[in-house]
């Protein structure tokens with residue numbers, strides 16, 4: 001059955017880049033005009049730009065796992081002063097939107113964030129459970145609580161930006177559960193340090 005409801009506004013296709021910035025507390029400290037439209041389209045309601053400033057970014061991110069995953073990524077950008085790019089999805093009921101996010105470290109632990117649409121596909125509206133079965137990230141993602149790397153294969157631990165790219169973690173409708181644990185090389189290092197005490 002086709003849904004006769006009007007299609008949601010495809011704001012990103014018309015204005016390809018959304019730019020914003022977060023401060024050391026992950027609160028919005030600056031944003032382009034498109035951000036308020038983005039926030040509104042994602043359910044934040046119509047807000048004046050000054051009402052958006054200093055709001056925690058997590059208020060605009062759906063899902064505990066996705067929020068945790070972003071915290072790991074932000075920590076990595078700040079600790080290493082790294083620029084990171086990775087694919088993610090920002091779907092509407094009628095479209096799959098394949099997007100890309102670029103994070104740039106700034107002064108005082110700020111992070112500049114830029115998102116753009118790479119491609120989109122129309123999709124038939126499907127019952128939620130069918131879509132979920134096919135579009136949910138696999139199970140659990142192990143994150144080493146010492147070095148913050150993620151396990152991408154049984155014997156392979158990678159930096160979070162590699163895991164995001166290889167496993168395409170943020171391209172699914174649901175993010176994996178994060179499970180903190182200690183990776184093998186950190187375990188070895190810890191044992192060696194303990195032995196030397």
Ligand SMILES: [Zn+2]
Nearest residue numbers: 144147183186
């Ligand atoms: Zn580790």
